[in-house]
Amino acid sequence: MPKSLPVVDISAPVCCAPLGAGPVEPAVALALALRLKALADPARIQLIAILMGARPDAVCACDLADAVGLSPGTVSHHLARLKKAGLATSERRGVNIFYRADTVAIEALRAVLATCC
Numbered sequence: 001m002p003k004s005l006p007v008v009d010i011s012a013p014v015c016c017a018p019l020g021a022g023p024v025e026p027a028v029a030l031a032l033a034l035r036l037k038a039l040a041d042p043a044r045i046q047l048i049a050i051l052m053g054a055r056p057d058a059v060c061a062c063d064l065a066d067a068v069g070l071s072p073g074t075v076s077h078h079l080a081r082l083k084k085a086g087l088a089t090s091e092r093r094g095v096n097i098f099y100r101a102d103t104v105a106i107e108a109l110r111a112v113l114a115t116c117c
Contacts, residue, residue, distance in 0.1 A: 019112060019113060020114075032109075032112060034085065035085050035086070035087065035105075035109055036109075037085075038081050038082055038084070038085030038087060039082075039085075039087070041078065041081075043068055043070060043074070043075075043078050044078050044081065044082055046067075046068045047064060047068060047075070047078055047079060047082065047088075048082065048087060048088070048101055048106070050064065050067055050068070051088060051099055051100055051101035052101045052103070052106070054100070055100065055101065055103065056100075057100070058091065058098035058099060058100040059098060059099055059100070060096050060097070060098050061075060061076060061079060061090075061096065061097045061098070061099060062096055064079070064099070079099055082099075083099075086102060086105045087101065087102055087105050087106060087109075088100065088101055088102055089102050
């Protein structure tokens with residue numbers, strides 16, 4: 001019988017000591033890796049950069065396809081991955097969906113990756 005993979009909720013900001021503080025528990029390492037995996041794509045980096053630059057406003061998903069040179073369906077897929085990782089949020093306004101970067105989650109990720117002197 002195949003082994004089932006664990007379900008990990010990565011929608012909340014990562015919360016742990018910086019990586020330079022010492023060994024990392026396996027569960028924390030998995031949660032951090034899943035968030036970094038969500039960013040490990042050039043299109044997602046571009047999308048997060050656009051969303052971060054638009055703060056505090058949200059950006060319509062319909063405007064993001066042209067901005068990154070991808071089809072609307074591909075952009076929707078990338079935005080869904082960023083949202084699932086807790087790095088972006090969305091809200092529906094009529095027929096459009098507007099996204100914004102989750103700055104708390106991104107700052108928490110930055111803090112974990114930061115190393116001190």
